[in-house]
Amino acid sequence: MSHPLLSFIAAFSLLCGTVTARELAFDGATGFGAYAQGGKGGHILEVTRLDDDVKSPQPGMLRWALTQKGPRIIKFRVGGTILLHDTLEVKEPFLTMNGQDAPGQGICIRGGTLDFEDTHDIILRYFRVRLGDETTQRRNKEQGVKRPKNSSGLDCISLTRCRDVIVDHVSTSWCCDELFSVVHCQGITVQWCLLAEPLTNPALHPYGDNHAFCFNSSANTLSVYHCLFAHYVMRGPQFEANDMRREDTYDVQMEAVNNVMFDYQKSGSRYTTGVEDHRDETEGKNYAFQFIGNVYLGDPKRPAIEAVMKHDVHPGVKAFVDDARHVKLSDTKGREEKMESARQQLSTKTLFTSPIPIKPLAPDAVLKEVLDHAGCSHARDSVDQRIVTEVRNKKFGITLRSQADVGGWPILKGE
Numbered sequence: 001m002s003h004p005l006l007s008f009i010a011a012f013s014l015l016c017g018t019v020t021a022r023e024l025a026f027d028g029a030t031g032f033g034a035y036a037q038g039g040k041g042g043h044i045l046e047v048t049r050l051d052d053d054v055k056s057p058q059p060g061m062l063r064w065a066l067t068q069k070g071p072r073i074i075k076f077r078v079g080g081t082i083l084l085h086d087t088l089e090v091k092e093p094f095l096t097m098n099g100q101d102a103p104g105q106g107i108c109i110r111g112g113t114l115d116f117e118d119t120h121d122i123i124l125r126y127f128r129v130r131l132g133d134e135t136t137q138r139r140n141k142e143q144g145v146k147r148p149k150n151s152s153g154l155d156c157i158s159l160t161r162c163r164d165v166i167v168d169h170v171s172t173s174w175c176c177d178e179l180f181s182v183v184h185c186q187g188i189t190v191q192w193c194l195l196a197e198p199l200t201n202p203a204l205h206p207y208g209d210n211h212a213f214c215f216n217s218s219a220n221t222l223s224v225y226h227c228l229f230a231h232y233v234m235r236g237p238q239f240e241a242n243d244m245r246r247e248d249t250y251d252v253q254m255e256a257v258n259n260v261m262f263d264y265q266k267s268g269s270r271y272t273t274g275v276e277d278h279r280d281e282t283e284g285k286n287y288a289f290q291f292i293g294n295v296y297l298g299d300p301k302r303p304a305i306e307a308v309m310k311h312d313v314h315p316g317v318k319a320f321v322d323d324a325r326h327v328k329l330s331d332t333k334g335r336e337e338k339m340e341s342a343r344q345q346l347s348t349k350t351l352f353t354s355p356i357p358i359k360p361l362a363p364d365a366v367l368k369e370v371l372d373h374a375g376c377s378h379a380r381d382s383v384d385q386r387i388v389t390e391v392r393n394k395k396f397g398i399t400l401r402s403q404a405d406v407g408g409w410p411i412l413k414g415e
Helices: 005-016 062-066 134-143 336-344 363-373 380-391
Strands: 044-048 072-076 080-081 088-090 096-100 108-110 114-117 120-130 157-160 161-175 178-183 188-190 194-196 212-218 221-225 228-230 238-240 252-257 259-263 271-272 287-292 293-297 306-307 318-319 328-329
Touching: 044 062, 062 072, 062 088, 062 221, 114 120, 114 252, 157 336, 161 178, 161 380, 178 188, 178 194, 194 380, 228 380, 259 363, 259 380, 271 318, 293 363, 328 336, 363 380
Parallel strands: 044 072, 072 096, 080 108, 088 114, 096 120, 108 120, 114 157, 120 161, 157 178, 161 188, 161 194, 178 212, 188 221, 194 228, 212 238, 221 252, 228 259, 238 271, 252 287, 259 293, 271 306, 287 318, 306 328
Antiparallel strands: none
């Protein structure tokens, strides 16, 4: 029985409106980002044109809508491909961008990264980001370099120091670095997304000659649910014990549940056992990684999950994998004591539960649900249709140097 005083305080708080139930971002929102507020109650901004102006964005342009202040809901009154001329930086919070009602086959964003920094309460749903190599090649030529000087503007979607974000039914492909990058964020969900065909051309990345990577994440509370990763080298996703700072008071908790990883060259997923940079700031920090109910369809000689040991072994790292046989330790120096320390990081039980968790499904059910529904699937374009068909038919060994290798951007119905 509850204490009478506590009952009185609870009733009084409800009467005064000081206790409010948190509202889901939308029906079906799950994971750490399930309570993102988005632009609820804000202005409706309509995207009515497909062109872009970096210096002077005009009303009706996507760049104009994303950079407005205050709570806002972006709706698309046109369908087709928006060609960005450069990175589109978003720092204003309380945003919902939903392409579900766009006419025809919806919206594809081309040529520029969607870069979210130092912001919060973002809801992104039902559109495509296909970066492509054109902007990067143009920059290289303008700067007189053979490769980019840094990795800025090379992702499809980048989240840095953000909180309360959910990305749902978004398709990404043809990046020059990662398809998704999520760094130093709290309360993030990426669900029902399709991540495929990062580009391999060395001229598109400042280092590495086969940088066809899917998803890099560090210092986050993050859920990756029901996503399809296809035709990549590695990082589907990669959870890093990195980027925490002394002043951070939260524990890192990152999970991949009920995803499909298809046609990976080095490994399906990865996590790091140690810290690469700023090790002096990570004393007492905790990192929990979970891989549950995922389906790995690749060369059986390649590890499904690679535990990367090149940055040593941090005592705060723990990992739970529902089938430990999927894990391969990659200690290049073969030091048995370090190998044993890394093995001790593996937990025999789950490490945490997200605010709105999902129930792990059987492998056949995961494969069917993800192939049927992942990505901008209310009206799939020919790229996503091709990728899903290749997974169904188990067509392995595909890597792209350029989007031109598969014909470039399709004409969306409705353009």
